[in-house]
Amino acid sequence: MFDVDAVKSRFQNMLAQKPIEFTFSSVLYVGTRTNKTRDRVFSEYGSADNYAFSIITNFDDFTTKPKADDTIIISGTTYRVMGTEEDAAGAALKIDLATLYGRS
Numbered sequence: 001m002f003d004v005d006a007v008k009s010r011f012q013n014m015l016a017q018k019p020i021e022f023t024f025s026s027v028l029y030v031g032t033r034t035n036k037t038r039d040r041v042f043s044e045y046g047s048a049d050n051y052a053f054s055i056i057t058n059f060d061d062f063t064t065k066p067k068a069d070d071t072i073i074i075s076g077t078t079y080r081v082m083g084t085e086e087d088a089a090g091a092a093l094k095i096d097l098a099t100l101y102g103r104s
Helices: 004-017 036-043
Strands: 020-024 025-034 051-058 073-074 076-084 092-100
Touching: 004 051, 020 051
Parallel strands: none
Antiparallel strands: 020 025, 020 073, 025 051, 051 092, 073 076, 076 092
């Protein structure tokens, strides 16, 4: 098994190195940006040409977790949530984001 507190501490250090601020449900959060490979995007979402990037953030910061089709704002640009995934330790929440291209 792993030490959950140690995982959370290491994750907080990672967030501090390359922070990105974003807004969800009118609340400001901090995370860090990451990208998935095309193969992983395709296997999870099918032909998802509008995948932009993912954000990894602190799981415990959210009282309401984002879900598919919710929106997140980063630097004035609105993105659509494609999906989310919690890590095994409950420290991090990965949010996959898509551009709003093609939406009516």
